[in-house]
Amino acid sequence: MLNRDGPNHYVRENLDLFESGFVMITKIGSLTIAFLQELSSLYWLARDTAAEIKDRLVATRSPFRLADFFYQTHRVGVGSIPMVVMLSVFVGLTMALLTGYQLEKYGMSTLVPSVVGIAFTREMGPLFTGIVLASRIGAAFTAELGAMIAGGEVDALEAMGIGPLRYLVTPRWLAIFCMTPCLSVAATLAGICGGAFISNLLLQLGYSHFFDEVMSNLLVKDILSGVFKSFVFGALIGLISCYKGLSVKGGAVGVGIATTSSVVTAISCVIASDSLINIFLVILFP
Amino acid sequence: MSDKPLLQMQGIKLKFGEKTILDGVDLSVQPKEILVIMGLSGGGKSTLLSVLLRLLEPTAGKVIFKDKDLIQLHRRELNQTRTHIGMVFQNAALVSSMTVGENLALPLRELSDKKPDEIEKAIKERLDLVDLADAKDKLPDELSGGMKKRVGLARALMLEPELVLFDEPSAGLDPIATERIDDLILELRDKHNVTSIVVTHEMESAFAVASRMAFLDKGKIIFDGTPDEFKKSDNDVIKKFLESYLAHEKEKD
Numbered sequence: 001m002l003n004r005d006g007p008n009h010y011v012r013e014n015l016d017l018f019e020s021g022f023v024m025i026t027k028i029g030s031l032t033i034a035f036l037q038e039l040s041s042l043y044w045l046a047r048d049t050a051a052e053i054k055d056r057l058v059a060t061r062s063p064f065r066l067a068d069f070f071y072q073t074h075r076v077g078v079g080s081i082p083m084v085v086m087l088s089v090f091v092g093l094t095m096a097l098l099t100g101y102q103l104e105k106y107g108m109s110t111l112v113p114s115v116v117g118i119a120f121t122r123e124m125g126p127l128f129t130g131i132v133l134a135s136r137i138g139a140a141f142t143a144e145l146g147a148m149i150a151g152g153e154v155d156a157l158e159a160m161g162i163g164p165l166r167y168l169v170t171p172r173w174l175a176i177f178c179m180t181p182c183l184s185v186a187a188t189l190a191g192i193c194g195g196a197f198i199s200n201l202l203l204q205l206g207y208s209h210f211f212d213e214v215m216s217n218l219l220v221k222d223i224l225s226g227v228f229k230s231f232v233f234g235a236l237i238g239l240i241s242c243y244k245g246l247s248v249k250g251g252a253v254g255v256g257i258a259t260t261s262s263v264v265t266a267i268s269c270v271i272a273s274d275s276l277i278n279i280f281l282v283i284l285f286p
Numbered sequence: 287m288s289d290k291p292l293l294q295m296q297g298i299k300l301k302f303g304e305k306t307i308l309d310g311v312d313l314s315v316q317p318k319e320i321l322v323i324m325g326l327s328g329g330g331k332s333t334l335l336s337v338l339l340r341l342l343e344p345t346a347g348k349v350i351f352k353d354k355d356l357i358q359l360h361r362r363e364l365n366q367t368r369t370h371i372g373m374v375f376q377n378a379a380l381v382s383s384m385t386v387g388e389n390l391a392l393p394l395r396e397l398s399d400k401k402p403d404e405i406e407k408a409i410k411e412r413l414d415l416v417d418l419a420d421a422k423d424k425l426p427d428e429l430s431g432g433m434k435k436r437v438g439l440a441r442a443l444m445l446e447p448e449l450v451l452f453d454e455p456s457a458g459l460d461p462i463a464t465e466r467i468d469d470l471i472l473e474l475r476d477k478h479n480v481t482s483i484v485v486t487h488e489m490e491s492a493f494a495v496a497s498r499m500a501f502l503d504k505g506k507i508i509f510d511g512t513p514d515e516f517k518k519s520d521n522d523v524i525k526k527f528l529e530s531y532l533a534h535e536k537e538k539d
Contacts, residue, residue: 051361052361055361055362055365058362059362065395144383147382148381148382151379151382152375152379153379153380153381153382155336155341155375155379156373156375156379156380156381158339158341159339159341159368159371159373160368160369160373160392160393160397160441160445161364161365161366161367161368161393161397161445162365162392162393162396162397163361163365167396
């Protein structure tokens, strides 16, 4: 037994410090390993799906049914429009209002259209679309694929010789990949309209003036950067949500855990990739 | 009966970590044979079926189906070979979002060049075979356990397989439904020349359909022979298994 007041107290304190440092390093190490494992699993999912698609193409067969693809695009695209538009209108409205009141103090409220236009085109439109799709569609993809795994349906598809990856993942992934940029454009337009509405109402900026200002300040690179990001977000959300669904273990509880994990991971990846793309775009195209 | 087996399992081993599930399984099945694999619950019977279709990769061993080792096949060839083997899952594993008709159409739409009217005809034939002609537009949730199993069997037969694997076909079913499934297994052999491997621990069903029996215990095949030889087996585990079955039969009488 160590005496707290004795000389061993300092030794013990150092040992505790060493121990907690060791625990922390171990934890960081295991988290890093888990992250790398997830990353490699995502890679294998993408690789195996691509291989199954290739097998189908070699056999001159369609890798997925067009009806499935259109069903998924309708669900991802048309189904998400109300939420994406509503969210963007309110955010655009709030953004124009808050920046407008601050800029008005310096007599610069005419800058509101360009601020809202550029912010939504480059950043807010794609980002909010990504977050909405990760929670609305990503969760649905994970839950339904997870339930199929738990019910043995995926095994049944595989047993029949139907590649379950290309059959289940391809139409979903393609749908979200194609629809994210479309929804992002809708979100951008809705956000700008929200900003124009409040600017007209409270900042005395007419609609035509607002839209002219937006158009004259937007650069092609702003539009392209927003569209590029949307494709990346769509690809990430589709891959993560399908992977989480297909790796479900433990029945109904497992489906719940995977769905939560899917939403958290997809949103985190969307935000992190958004920052990374911004850094690269600012450096490459200042 | 031909000497050349339709399917051969050679030294199949499967380990999950330190736990041995299958410990060198050697079995073969001849064409038109109904091989019943029995064993205690949790003895690895269903796992063995998963290995046969390579839904699980074995640690070692070969699964030779028509001169091809399924374990060594490339994905494309494997999927091609899987179309010759049907599987009836314990829980039927029907795609829950699809109607019975869509479930049955799925393998043909995905893997054959059949036209829609030919697919419709095939669906009708298979549903008639399993006495479920009215169930075409129902969702799996609207069916009873026995009906689901029969739809599972109908789906397994859509690609006209040579071998059908049954995983606990009568588990959880009433005696009449069990008898119907047993009759279907026999009908498949007699009328459609289908070879079957049936995994079960229900003796009554096993004796009703088996042309050969095997017993899996602790990952090993401890018996492989005819039903009569099985009844006369000296093995302690099989004796106990038979005693409980005979006691149950006496109780029923």
